[in-house]
Each structure stands twice: as structure tokens, then as C-alpha cells.
Amino acid sequence: MDYKVRKDFKYLSGCIEIPPDKSISHRAVIFSALASGKSIIKNFSDAQDPQTSLRICKNLGADIVVKKDSYIEVTSDGKLYPYNKNLNCSNSGTTMRLLSGILAGQNFNSILTGDESLSKRPMGRIIEPLTLMGANIKSNNFHAPLEIRKSELHAIKYCSPIASAQVKSCILLAGLFAQGTTEYTEPYLSRNHTEIMLKSMGANIRTNKNTTTIEKSELQPLNIEIFGDISSAAFFIVAALIIPKSKIVLKNIGLNKTRAGIIEVVKKMNGNITILDKKIICGEEVGDIQIEYSPDLTGCEISGEIIPRLIDEIPVIALMATQAKGQTIIKDAQDLRNKETDRIKTTVSELKKLGAEIEETNDGMIINGKITLKGDTITDSYTDHRLAMTLYIAGLITEKEISIKNFEWIKISFPEFTKLIESLKIG
Numbered sequence: 001m002d003y004k005v006r007k008d009f010k011y012l013s014g015c016i017e018i019p020p021d022k023s024i025s026h027r028a029v030i031f032s033a034l035a036s037g038k039s040i041i042k043n044f045s046d047a048q049d050p051q052t053s054l055r056i057c058k059n060l061g062a063d064i065v066v067k068k069d070s071y072i073e074v075t076s077d078g079k080l081y082p083y084n085k086n087l088n089c090s091n092s093g094t095t096m097r098l099l100s101g102i103l104a105g106q107n108f109n110s111i112l113t114g115d116e117s118l119s120k121r122p123m124g125r126i127i128e129p130l131t132l133m134g135a136n137i138k139s140n141n142f143h144a145p146l147e148i149r150k151s152e153l154h155a156i157k158y159c160s161p162i163a164s165a166q167v168k169s170c171i172l173l174a175g176l177f178a179q180g181t182t183e184y185t186e187p188y189l190s191r192n193h194t195e196i197m198l199k200s201m202g203a204n205i206r207t208n209k210n211t212t213t214i215e216k217s218e219l220q221p222l223n224i225e226i227f228g229d230i231s232s233a234a235f236f237i238v239a240a241l242i243i244p245k246s247k248i249v250l251k252n253i254g255l256n257k258t259r260a261g262i263i264e265v266v267k268k269m270n271g272n273i274t275i276l277d278k279k280i281i282c283g284e285e286v287g288d289i290q291i292e293y294s295p296d297l298t299g300c301e302i303s304g305e306i307i308p309r310l311i312d313e314i315p316v317i318a319l320m321a322t323q324a325k326g327q328t329i330i331k332d333a334q335d336l337r338n339k340e341t342d343r344i345k346t347t348v349s350e351l352k353k354l355g356a357e358i359e360e361t362n363d364g365m366i367i368n369g370k371i372t373l374k375g376d377t378i379t380d381s382y383t384d385h386r387l388a389m390t391l392y393i394a395g396l397i398t399e400k401e402i403s404i405k406n407f408e409w410i411k412i413s414f415p416e417f418t419k420l421i422e423s424l425k426i427g
């Protein structure tokens with residue numbers, strides 16, 4: 001059934017915690033399965049994608065006990081074991097790409113499958129470098145399912161043509177099982193959660209600018225409390241910026257510079273955003289974010305090295321740009337076409353349905369701002385969780401009510417989204 005966005009409120013106000021970071025949750029459970037001993041992960045994400053990684057780690061032999069309040073214990077002897085069925089990665093690109101790197105270096109065969117959306121996403125970007133390392137992978141024309149046969153890996157020096165944390169993590173994880181020193185260079189720095197976490201677990205890993213090297217290493221167990229997800233916080237940040245009279249605080253959010261590009265863009269666009277109470281948790285910068293309604297938002301160009309640092313936030317940034325004076329140009333973001341949907345096409349088509357002045361370009365979009373979004377229409381997330389939440393926030397400022405098809409896909413990254421936004425609605 002189409003989801004109707006309720007508009008019976010005046011503004012947003014309050015202080016909330018945002019659910020745990022999805023990227024860190026994936027890495028925490030997967031890396032713990034590779035460490036000898038008992039790892040403790042507090043505040044593990046209950047969203048579908050990280051739960052997929054958890055299920056597959058169990059399939060591969062890790063002993064995972066889920067205690068109350070998203071507290072999990074992962075016990076492993078540091079080895080993975082063959083699973084005699086397909087490993088189903090569902091909708092999760094992070095699960096498939098990170099696990100491919102690990103499984104390529106094991107002494108058993110595995111088959112990774114995905115849902116309809118994941119099966120359309122490009123896997124050549126990992127198959128190519130893994131094959132150079134000696135991996136033996138059969139694919140459906142560089143798409144899932146991936147049949148990963150046992151092989152002995154050797155190190156390579158690889159210069160990636162794209163800035164992708166999933167590809168980087170895949171190759172670095174393969175490097176953990178390869179003879180020699182694996183060296184990975186990317187054109188711009190993508191999120192570095194893998195490097196930070198592997199280092200904290202004792203891996204022999206070093207980063208210098210955009211190049212990281214890694215050697216075969218034994219991992220020590222992890223003990224981590226996962227903080228709030230900046231990519232989920234992004235929907236609330238934009239909502240508070242564009243809904244008159246709003247003022248909210250989001251507690252304990254990850255602010256790692258390689259991930260939190262949206263904060264720089266909001267500042268550049270004249271948004272009223274303040275970071276409070278900064279601290280470091282497990283090598284990652286964390287803080288509270290205060291956001292106030294910002295009537296003077298101004299368009300800008302978003303391109304180059306910042307793109308990988310805000311790649312998942314572009315749909316909701318495009319919505320923010322519809323409310324900013326002047327033009328916003330988003331460039332160098334062609335990889336958006338390889339996400340859960342072609343996010344250039346779907347973001348443009350759905351915001352256009354609401355009355356936005358937005359045009360698709362090859363590698364991004366151009367948005368003319370200060371437009372009243374009319375609504376009174378049925379939009380579609382096309383099963384893309386981030387588009388579903390972007391459209392919900394848009395529906396809070398449209399003149400008339402909107403409906404969203406396939407809204408339930410928010411479960412992929414943020415099942416608590418509607419409950420949390422309802423808790424901030426006043427009046």
C-alpha cells in the first residue's frame with residue numbers, strides 16, 4: 001500500500017539519538033568473525049543490511065550471541081568454515097563486496113547471491129583486482145551470483161579508478177590472507193572505517209594519503225560501542241534546515257571526515273549547524289549535531305574529492321538544494337547510478353514529480369532552488385531506502401500531501417525512521 005506522509009504538525013523540536021552506524025556495524029561483525037577470541041559489540045544495528053552480514057558470519061561458523069539492547073558477542077577461532085548453501089547477501093552491497101575479499105583467500109568454495117537490485121550492481125570492480133591477486137571467481141557477466149573458488153592469494157599494488165570504500169575494503173581484506181604486502185591507492189579518500197578498525201584489532205596496516213598497505217595478520221578481538229549513523233542523521237539534518245521554526249539536536253553521531261561531507265556542504269550552503277561535545281570513540285570522531293531552520297540556504301557546487309565523503313547523502317542534499325537560493329550543481333557523482341537504484345535518475349524523477357526544478361546530467365544533477373514543492377502526487381522509492389526517506393522529508397514541506405510507493409524499504413538501513421521523526425513533530 002502507498003504510504004501517506006502526515007503533515008499535521010508545525011515544526012520539529014527535540015533531542016534524539018540516531019541508530020547505530022551501518023558501515024561500522026557491518027565491519028564490526030565481519031572482522032570479529034576473523035579474530036580469535038570473544039569480541040563484544042554494543043549497539044549493533046538492527047537494520048536489514050548489517051543483520052545480513054551477521055547472518056552470513058554465523059553461516060561461516062562464527063558463534064554469535066545476540067543479548068538484549070543490540071549487544072552482541074562474537075566468538076571465533078579466527079577461521080571461517082565452508083557453508084554448503086548459497087550465502088544470500090540480500091540487498092547489501094557492503095556484505096557482498098567485503099565478504100568477497102575475505103572468501104577469495106579461503107581454502108574452500110563459496111557462492112554469494114543477492115536480491116534483484118544487488119544482482120544488477122557491478123561486481124567487475126572487485127572481480128578484476130581480486131583476480132589479479134590470484135582469486136578464482138565465476139560471475140554472471142561481472143554480476144552476482146559470485147562463485148568464489150578456493151585459491152592462494154598474492155599481494156598486488158592496485159590503483160583503483162574509483163573512490164569506493166567497498167572496493168578498498170574488499171582488497172584490503174583479501175590482503176589479510178595474501179602473501180606479501182598489498183598496496184591500494186584510490187583517486188580520492190573514501191570512508192576509512194576499515195583501516196581504523198583493522199588497525200585497532202592489530203592488523204599490519206598503514207595509510208599514507210590515499211594509499212594503504214596491508215600484510216597477512218592475526219586479528220585480536222574487538223570491543224566497540226557503535227555510535228549514531230551520519231547517513232541516517234542526514235535526513236533529520238535536512239528536515240530541520242528546511243522546516244520553519246525547527247531546532248533539533250542529534251546525539252552521538254559519527255563525524256569521521258571521510259564520511260561526514262554533508263556537514264561541510266550544509267555550512268557552505270549557509271545552514272545553521274553546530275557540532276557540540278566532540279570526542280573520539282574507537283579511533284573515530286563522534287559528537288552531537290545541533291541544527292536550526294535556515295531560511296538563507298544558498299546553492300553551491302558539490303564536486304570532486306567531497307563526493308565519496310557524502311555519496312549516500314546526495315538524494316537528501318538534492319532536496320535541500322530545492323529550498324536554497326540560486327543553483328546547486330552536483331558533479332563527479334556518476335557512481336550514484338550503481339547504487340540500490342540509479343540514484344541520479346530516481347532522485348531527479350521523483351523530486352520533479354513534486355514540482356522541483358531539477359535536471360539530470362551524466363554525472364550528477366542541477367537544481368534551481370527556492371521552489372515551493374506542490375505535492376498532491378504519488379511518488380516511488382523504487383525499493384531504494386534512501387530515496388524513500390528523502391521523499392518522506394520532502395512530503396513534510398509540500399503544499400499538499402504526498403504518498404510514497406515501496407516506502408517499507410526503509411527497513412534496509414533505518415527501520416525506526418518514522419517513529420523517530422514522529423517523536424520530533426510538535427503541534
Ligand code: S3P
Nearest residue numbers: 023094163164165166167311312
Ligand atoms: C559503504 C560504501 C559506499 C556506500 C555504501 C556503504 C561502505 O559504497 O555507498 O552505502 O560501508 O563501505 P561505495 O564504496 O560503493 O561507494
